[in-house]
Amino acid sequence: MKRRNLLATAAMGLSLALTGGAFAQGLDKVKACFVYVGPIGDGGWTYQHHQGAMALKEKFGDKVEIQYQESVPEGADAERVLTQMALGGCNIIFTTSFGYMDATNAVAAKFPNVKFEHATGFRRDYPNVSTYNARFYEGRAVEGLIAGRMTKSNKIGYIGSFPIPEVIMGINSYYLSAKKVNPNVELSVVWAFTWFDPAKEADAAKALIDQGVDVIASHTDSTAPLAEAAKTDGKVIGFGQASDMAEYKDGPRVTSIIDNWGPYYIERVGALLDGTYEQKDTWAGIAGGEVLIGEITDKVPADVKAEAEALRDSIAAGTYHPFTGPINKQDGSPWLAEGQVAPDADLLGMNFYVEGIVGDIPQ
Amino acid sequence: MDLGGINPVVLIATLMASAVPILLAALGETVVERAGVLNLGVEGMMVIGALGGFVVAVQTGSPVLGFIGGAVAGAALSLIFALLTQAFLANQVATGLALTLFGLGVSSLGGQGYNGIKPPPTGQLLPDALADLPVVGPIVFGHDWVVYFSIAMTAVLWWVLKSTRIGLIIRAVGESHEAAHALGYKVNRIRLGCIAFGGAMAGMGGAYVSLARVPQWVDGITAGAGWIALAIVVFASWKPWRVLIGAYLFGGITVLQLNLQVAGSGIPVEYLSMAPYLITILVLVIMSAGRKANGAPAALGQNFHASR
Numbered sequence: 001m002k003r004r005n006l007l008a009t010a011a012m013g014l015s016l017a018l019t020g021g022a023f024a025q026g027l028d029k030v031k032a033c034f035v036y037v038g039p040i041g042d043g044g045w046t047y048q049h050h051q052g053a054m055a056l057k058e059k060f061g062d063k064v065e066i067q068y069q070e071s072v073p074e075g076a077d078a079e080r081v082l083t084q085m086a087l088g089g090c091n092i093i094f095t096t097s098f099g100y101m102d103a104t105n106a107v108a109a110k111f112p113n114v115k116f117e118h119a120t121g122f123r124r125d126y127p128n129v130s131t132y133n134a135r136f137y138e139g140r141a142v143e144g145l146i147a148g149r150m151t152k153s154n155k156i157g158y159i160g161s162f163p164i165p166e167v168i169m170g171i172n173s174y175y176l177s178a179k180k181v182n183p184n185v186e187l188s189v190v191w192a193f194t195w196f197d198p199a200k201e202a203d204a205a206k207a208l209i210d211q212g213v214d215v216i217a218s219h220t221d222s223t224a225p226l227a228e229a230a231k232t233d234g235k236v237i238g239f240g241q242a243s244d245m246a247e248y249k250d251g252p253r254v255t256s257i258i259d260n261w262g263p264y265y266i267e268r269v270g271a272l273l274d275g276t277y278e279q280k281d282t283w284a285g286i287a288g289g290e291v292l293i294g295e296i297t298d299k300v301p302a303d304v305k306a307e308a309e310a311l312r313d314s315i316a317a318g319t320y321h322p323f324t325g326p327i328n329k330q331d332g333s334p335w336l337a338e339g340q341v342a343p344d345a346d347l348l349g350m351n352f353y354v355e356g357i358v359g360d361i362p363q
Numbered sequence: 364m365d366l367g368g369i370n371p372v373v374l375i376a377t378l379m380a381s382a383v384p385i386l387l388a389a390l391g392e393t394v395v396e397r398a399g400v401l402n403l404g405v406e407g408m409m410v411i412g413a414l415g416g417f418v419v420a421v422q423t424g425s426p427v428l429g430f431i432g433g434a435v436a437g438a439a440l441s442l443i444f445a446l447l448t449q450a451f452l453a454n455q456v457a458t459g460l461a462l463t464l465f466g467l468g469v470s471s472l473g474g475q476g477y478n479g480i481k482p483p484p485t486g487q488l489l490p491d492a493l494a495d496l497p498v499v500g501p502i503v504f505g506h507d508w509v510v511y512f513s514i515a516m517t518a519v520l521w522w523v524l525k526s527t528r529i530g531l532i533i534r535a536v537g538e539s540h541e542a543a544h545a546l547g548y549k550v551n552r553i554r555l556g557c558i559a560f561g562g563a564m565a566g567m568g569g570a571y572v573s574l575a576r577v578p579q580w581v582d583g584i585t586a587g588a589g590w591i592a593l594a595i596v597v598f599a600s601w602k603p604w605r606v607l608i609g610a611y612l613f614g615g616i617t618v619l620q621l622n623l624q625v626a627g628s629g630i631p632v633e634y635l636s637m638a639p640y641l642i643t644i645l646v647l648v649i650m651s652a653g654r655k656a657n658g659a660p661a662a663l664g665q666n667f668h669a670s671r
Contacts, residue, residue, distance in 0.1 A: 198579070198581055204621050
């Protein structure tokens with residue numbers, strides 16, 4: 001116990017010495033560190049975070065030093081990596097996956113002078129922990145509209161990663177939007193229980209296709225579901241996830257949700273440099289530019305494309321919210337009344353399907 | 364012919380393809396371990412084979428050359444392991460683990476610039492007329508050549524290990540390298556050959572992931588398949604046909620559980636997700652139960668030097 005205390009104190013002292021403890025006046029140089037859940041070459045989620053880090057480097061040049069570690073498992077390993085980064089003189093650490101939530105808060109407690117930024121989380125246990133997220137469900141609504149209009153079999157699919165609010169929110173938004181334009185639509189959800197496993201993602205896509213699904217949205221990190229859809233000679237379409245995945249433009253990819261983290265990273269590190277940094281909870285969407293809708297290809301008929309773009313613009317303008325009542329929960333109990341818009345808290349803790357989706361959420 | 368929304372014909376056809384990477388890698392590792400070498404670097408050799416195969420296929424436009432390239436890449440990486448363990452007598456477990464890390468790192472480096480490229484397709488071998496037959500068409504005739512190759516290799520290895528002189532020598536080296544040495548066999552050279560063969564098979568398995576299963580290159584594309592292959596070798600008691608059963612069980616239940624999810628079965632997803640691991644191990648353990656020896660080569664994991 002004593003030894004642990006000693007170590008923690010030493011660690012704090014070290015980080016204090018390194019950061020100078022002078023946030024009020026800003027820093028001359030910031031070491032920004034990133035923890036990635038997959039490899040940068042995944043072509044999706046992690047790739048986009050790295051693009052954000054690169055944008056940061058480009059913006060500030062010598063004033064910022066970037067350090068990152070790829071494929072860090074969610075769990076005890078993450079805590080070790082974070083501690084190492086904090087001891088290694090990182091001023092701000094971006095942890096870019098939901099599963100780093102506990103590790104981020106645990107390490108933040110030991111290094112009060114290091115800023116921690118946790119993506120897609122909701123716990124800010126200490127004043128040096130901020131969270132940031134993007135309203136991906138807004139993009140899902142646009143995808144859902146296209147799915148509902150484009151499906152011929154009236155079966156649409158969704159490859160889920162883990163049953164966390166973020167993913168469930170996406171499923172609900174996708175379904176509601178598809179249902180709105182096509183009341184006959186049925187949604188099949190497959191849980192892959194992984195963020196990144198191309199072979200399994202491809203298998204999941206194949207299982208959906210084998211059972212007649214012809215529009216696939218995925219919430220995993222690689223391009224494998226699109227590659228699987230590409231084998232069907234254009235019968236099945238899909239969406240770029242997290243990244244534009246433009247290489248499938250002449251194939252199944254009809255549009256995409258692009259995570260655009262660069263502006264946020266620049267804002268936060270900039271604040272650290274000029275001394276205006278504060279703990280924050282950021283949740284921007286299409287309006288804030290954090291979520292971009294990739295080019296809608298010609299595979300989508302012009303009227304559907306126009307409809308999708310109108311939906312995107314109305315979400316951006318704030319005149320439409322993808323979760324606008326009346327919406328019931330799966331069991332039929334009312335969630336949102338007529339015209340009521342979902343409060344953010346409900347979305348962030350979402351653990352139920354909306355009415356019409358079959359199947360149970362794994363608990 | 365549907366069972367609860369799942370077409371068994373499609374399911375069997377899919378599982379045969381999805382089991383190929385694990386099957387090939389596990390067959391190679393079976394030979395390696397029968398020769399008394401424990402190479403834990405299967406994952407590394409697979410991923411390097413996935414990259415090697417992908418690069419060669421993209422550059423030459425020929426998927427067949429791609430698979431050969433994958434095999435060469437896997438074998439080349441395994442030679443590092445062979446050098447360290449057979450010449451320098453390094454610890455096999457540590458070297459094998461290092462080989463996995465090395466393979467993942469090198470493939471990630473070498474794969475820069477190959478993200479998002481589509482490889483030439485590996486199509487089905489036999490004409491559509493056969494593949495379109497009901498039931499047997501998709502299961503028996505509808506595959507690409509690698510699927511047939513993997514089944515043929517199972518038979519060949521079974522025969523070689525069981526009934527040929529070279530199989531006897533490999534087993535002798537794996538059971539008692541001292542005795543094999545006393546008989547005049549070059550233990551380390553035989554092992555080197557087996558390691559290279561194992562590397563080539565793992566590399567080919569990896570190439571199947573990047574050229575046929577997923578058709579693209581992303582970092583870490585094999586995502587743990589090598590470890591599954593290693594486990595299957597042990598639970599299959601180092602016997603080729605059981606390796607095939609293990610790989611098909613694992614691949615089959617993986618595909619089945621995803622299909623069950625799509626079909627909306629009432630089974631909780633958690634149970635479905637762990638089913639492939641659980642059932643594969645269970646079946647193979649039950650199959651090998653009741654025998655006295657579990658079949659592990661007696662000299663497994665021990666280095667040999669002629670001076671002893």
